[in-house]
Amino acid sequence: MRYGIIADVHANREALEAVLACLGRQLIDRYLCCGDLVGYGPDPNACVEAVKKLDGLAIVPGNHDLAACKLRDTNAFNEYARKALVWTWQTLELSHQIWLSELPRTYRSFDIMLVHGSPRSPIDEYMFSVDHYEINRPLLNVPFTFVGHTHVPVVFGPDGLTTPQPEKPVVLADAGPWVLNPGSVGQPRDKNADASCAVFDTATREFTVHRCPYDITATQQKMRAARLPALLIERLSWGD
Numbered sequence: 001m002r003y004g005i006i007a008d009v010h011a012n013r014e015a016l017e018a019v020l021a022c023l024g025r026q027l028i029d030r031y032l033c034c035g036d037l038v039g040y041g042p043d044p045n046a047c048v049e050a051v052k053k054l055d056g057l058a059i060v061p062g063n064h065d066l067a068a069c070k071l072r073d074t075n076a077f078n079e080y081a082r083k084a085l086v087w088t089w090q091t092l093e094l095s096h097q098i099w100l101s102e103l104p105r106t107y108r109s110f111d112i113m114l115v116h117g118s119p120r121s122p123i124d125e126y127m128f129s130v131d132h133y134e135i136n137r138p139l140l141n142v143p144f145t146f147v148g149h150t151h152v153p154v155v156f157g158p159d160g161l162t163t164p165q166p167e168k169p170v171v172l173a174d175a176g177p178w179v180l181n182p183g184s185v186g187q188p189r190d191k192n193a194d195a196s197c198a199v200f201d202t203a204t205r206e207f208t209v210h211r212c213p214y215d216i217t218a219t220q221q222k223m224r225a226a227r228l229p230a231l232l233i234e235r236l237s238w239g240d
Ligand code: ZN
Pocket: 008, 010, 036, 062, 064, 149, 151
């Protein structure tokens, strides 16, 4: 089975299209999405529609998704995110809000789990460090857990933390459990502005991060037209 994994699309249509074109060349059997389809970016409806159509999709919601359908208090967000969320809930079609609100917070099959944040706090906890891996370890009852939320690609395993380099497969040993973050499609924060995604092949046990250049200027122009906060527009150029 070859999984195509995306997270933190954040309503960035140009980045999503670049990533789906890249994954389309990778013989993907099933797509996994670790949440935050919307928030920050200018194209929430188009992004929900594109992701809904993906083959064999398994998806969980993120904190921005739940806030965009008014299931979260926006006071928990910083002022830039909050402004973008108000714009998003005015823009996002009701049918998409209902779809997002009904997604399971955790997705589990016999060998994989998906959460936006972490197993013990599926919506909110950031898995940045080995400490987060260790504290969640009792809940890692499948070999492979996929997360998003930090916007930084990472591999956690029994030997600690690895930062996967683009196009360089990380082979996952039999001993796990593994926690895998594909990075962010629509708002990368690892100082690389290219959209991020990953492929996981269960036969070879290779997890490979791919970085996909996209038309950042086009996204930024739409954000300006929608009067989204300047900081959110500028940070796309830095990838931070
Ligand atoms: Zn996010």
